[in-house]
Amino acid sequence: MDKILAKPAEKKQELFSIAELADEFDISTRTIRFYESKGLITPDRVGTTRVFRRRDRTRLLLILRGKRLGFSLNEISDYLELYDADQTQATQTQHLLERVNTRLAMLRAQKTDLETAIAELEEMQGYAMEQLKKQA
Template sequence: MSTTAADSYSISELAREFGITTRTIRFYEDKGLISPERRGQTRVYRPEDRVRLKLILRGKRLGFSLDESREIIDMYDPAGGNVEQLNRLLDRIDAKRQQLRQQQRDIEKMLAQLDDATARARAALKEQSD
């Protein structure tokens, strides 16, 4: 299938649209996440590549690894209503939420330890000045 200029994008157009570098896009290509057509030395991206790139970047913002994003994106099945894909996405979101809550608890514990160390250091300094 050949794309026309009306339904294709250059690497620089996508980079500009998503606020990323062309190097980032080439990295995603190297990882097999997107597969543009080639016209000589020129990469030609289809609307499907643009959507995949958008989803990859969304997954990145949500804290998903590239492998997690690929797994979810590759499950796209409009004929099946994307039920499996959506359920997997929900599972990944729940796991990420649990991970972040654990990190939040760890940070709160560390902040309390820092507060305690600060109080002890200030008390020691006060004793030195008395």
């Protein structure tokens, strides 16, 4: 499969095998198939074999970032929908806007939590360094 997909001279790789993506993102192929079964990604097929385009590669990036931020796959699924929402009709755009705003509120709340935690640890850090000076 490598031979088929690999085009070393190209600037931007367009197609990816499941193994390539698993390797690049340091996840298992099982995980990728699992995400597909959940509808988070929708690779093409060549026969039975999956072939991934840039779109799904990007979605994988978003999925993994979502996970790092502590979101469930269901939440991430909602989040991904925002990226390919229909913008042709005003009602759809309006709906999208509401969902984006809801999401933004969540992320901003999380950011506040995060900043509080960071501030606390920085305080501990400062105190610990003080202690070390005294103890030296």
